[in-house]
Amino acid sequence: xxxxxxxxxxxxxxxxxxxxxxxxxxxxxxxxxxxxxxxxxxxxxxxxxxxxxxxxxxxxxxxxxxxxxxxxxxxxxxxxxxxxxxxxxxxxxxxxxxxxxxxxxxxxxxxxxxxxxxxxxxxxxxxxxxxxxxxxxxxxxxxxxxxxxxxxxxxxxxxxxxxxxxxxxxxxxxxxxxxxxxxxxxxxxxxxxxxxxxxxxxxxxxxxxxxxxxxxxxxxxxxxxxxxxxxxxxxxxxxxxxxxxxxxxxxxxxxxxxxxxxxxxxxxxxxxxxxxxxxxxxxxxxxxxxxxxxxxxxxxxxxxxxxxxxxxxxxx
Amino acid sequence: xxxxxxxxxxxxxxxxxxxxxxxxxxxxxxxxxxxxxxxxxxxxxxxxxxxxxxxxxxxxxxxxxxxxxxxxxxxxxxxxxxxxxxxxxxxxxxxxxxxxxxxxxxxxxxxxxxxxxxxxxxxxxxxxxxxxxxxxxxxxxxxxxxxxxxxxxxxxxxxxxxxxxxxxxxxxxxxxxxxxxxxxxxxxxxxxxxxxxxxxxxxxxxxxxxxxxxxxxxxxxxxxxxxxxxxxxxxxxxxxxxxxxxxxxxxxxxxxxxxxxxxxxxxxxxxxxxxxxxxxxxx
Numbered sequence: 001x002x003x004x005x006x007x008x009x010x011x012x013x014x015x016x017x018x019x020x021x022x023x024x025x026x027x028x029x030x031x032x033x034x035x036x037x038x039x040x041x042x043x044x045x046x047x048x049x050x051x052x053x054x055x056x057x058x059x060x061x062x063x064x065x066x067x068x069x070x071x072x073x074x075x076x077x078x079x080x081x082x083x084x085x086x087x088x089x090x091x092x093x094x095x096x097x098x099x100x101x102x103x104x105x106x107x108x109x110x111x112x113x114x115x116x117x118x119x120x121x122x123x124x125x126x127x128x129x130x131x132x133x134x135x136x137x138x139x140x141x142x143x144x145x146x147x148x149x150x151x152x153x154x155x156x157x158x159x160x161x162x163x164x165x166x167x168x169x170x171x172x173x174x175x176x177x178x179x180x181x182x183x184x185x186x187x188x189x190x191x192x193x194x195x196x197x198x199x200x201x202x203x204x205x206x207x208x209x210x211x212x213x214x215x216x217x218x219x220x221x222x223x224x225x226x227x228x229x230x231x232x233x234x235x236x237x238x239x240x241x242x243x244x245x246x247x248x249x250x251x252x253x254x255x256x257x258x259x260x261x262x263x264x265x266x267x268x269x270x271x272x273x274x275x276x277x278x279x280x281x282x283x284x285x286x287x288x289x290x291x292x293x294x295x296x297x298x299x300x301x302x303x304x305x306x307x308x309x310x311x312x313x314x315x316x
Numbered sequence: 317x318x319x320x321x322x323x324x325x326x327x328x329x330x331x332x333x334x335x336x337x338x339x340x341x342x343x344x345x346x347x348x349x350x351x352x353x354x355x356x357x358x359x360x361x362x363x364x365x366x367x368x369x370x371x372x373x374x375x376x377x378x379x380x381x382x383x384x385x386x387x388x389x390x391x392x393x394x395x396x397x398x399x400x401x402x403x404x405x406x407x408x409x410x411x412x413x414x415x416x417x418x419x420x421x422x423x424x425x426x427x428x429x430x431x432x433x434x435x436x437x438x439x440x441x442x443x444x445x446x447x448x449x450x451x452x453x454x455x456x457x458x459x460x461x462x463x464x465x466x467x468x469x470x471x472x473x474x475x476x477x478x479x480x481x482x483x484x485x486x487x488x489x490x491x492x493x494x495x496x497x498x499x500x501x502x503x504x505x506x507x508x509x510x511x512x513x514x515x516x517x518x519x520x521x522x523x524x525x526x527x528x529x530x531x532x533x534x535x536x537x538x539x540x541x542x543x544x545x546x547x548x549x550x551x552x553x554x555x556x557x558x559x560x561x562x563x564x565x566x567x568x569x570x571x572x573x574x575x576x577x578x579x580x581x582x583x584x585x586x587x588x589x590x591x592x593x594x595x596x597x598x599x
Binding site for chain 1: 329332333335336339340342343344345346347349350353362363364365366368407408409411412414415416419420421422424427430431434437438439440441442443444445446447448449464465467468470473498499502523526527529530534545548549563566567569570573574577578581585588589592593
């Protein structure tokens, strides 16, 4: 009994008992592998193999799922990509969407978080209400907002008329469609970022705000000079994950605009999806996916480099 | 005195409540629009000005949904796929997370890093080969094709590993001294201690699977293998190409697709919030 306690506690064990301990460790190792086996097998088959397979595909002219001996084309897919204007147009749209949606989404969700961070009766109900769009599927969101934004019978244009604002064609107008999607996206995802901002806000020490208040800083000054700088880790997290998510946007364009009107909302992933599963150019589409990944990777590295240069490296 | 104080406090909070009510309306009116439109007669086109609250309620769309369209099949498919994915993800990820957090074996660290590394490759990169693998397995238009690729998640393993790491070593040692095997220690002692983290993983798996469109779009090609989301998306995409879509019917379908998620959200709200806050802390 005593020796078992000592062995378990990792204390010195008399040399005569070493083999038993080793046998036990080996058995422990086997148990460890057994525990991670299902998930690891899954990882190999459904994550690692597809990643390597995708690289392989991008060097072949693969045009149908049943066609297994696709010819090797070397870097051809990547080379023709450079002069593929529609692809770069889609990349441009993706960047435009990201540049619009990330700051707007972050500002709106921060404002929501500040408002619901106050100790007020019933504030939890509002938190739950703001979270409702987050749990709603994109398909249902599209059905709702396509009708709300209908040019001649939609509620939004009706409100615009009441307020004497010009009528918009929203999703039918190539100049307004992307902005409409950004608006819908903000409505849908603000509650999610709000929860992340809230966690950050609740970590701001009360004493600091009180000290600033004693020094004569108003609510507005307190927010800009104390709260916002302290929220830097949250801000960085939301910018980096937001940009990655923005570059990977697909569902709203698939269910709301189908990339239109006139390709105005054709974004990279929607473009890749069409190449792969409507035209079945799976090799070429794989090369596009890797280029998209490379772009996201470089953009993320640039952001990290920028943050580090500003001397906030302790935050990453 | 005290009553006057509370009155004053309420007055001071008034502007905040006005803002809250305004934003709340912006968030909720689209849902109100969805519910009331679903109660308009099937095939109604929109009137101008829009009537947010119709004079009469017509439940015909909900009946049509299950008689005209195979919506019952879609619901069944979604229930089967979501339930098995949630159960599978909890089982696969809890065991793996426990292995990484509490058992020592050679290569444990590097294998875990491999899991984390795959989180950085976007789904779009693996989507095409994943489809080809599932195609070669003959799993297109099958439940296993819809379920198996999503049955494990590196993020869930990461989240559960963090939860297992917070439990003091003594628990493990005490149970071992009492002669309990590794599996008993795992099931009887550790799993009950990380119930909140398990709930968070289950809730996220539920939401992700129930609301997913892209994977069912690739795998559930036959009408009888569609999920609720995919069925709804097909209503949308196919109808708009040929004719004026039947919006009241689609709104009814949206309401039905949303109901299970709302119910789960009402019961598990804190696990949603815990999971999101944790994903924020991670960065």
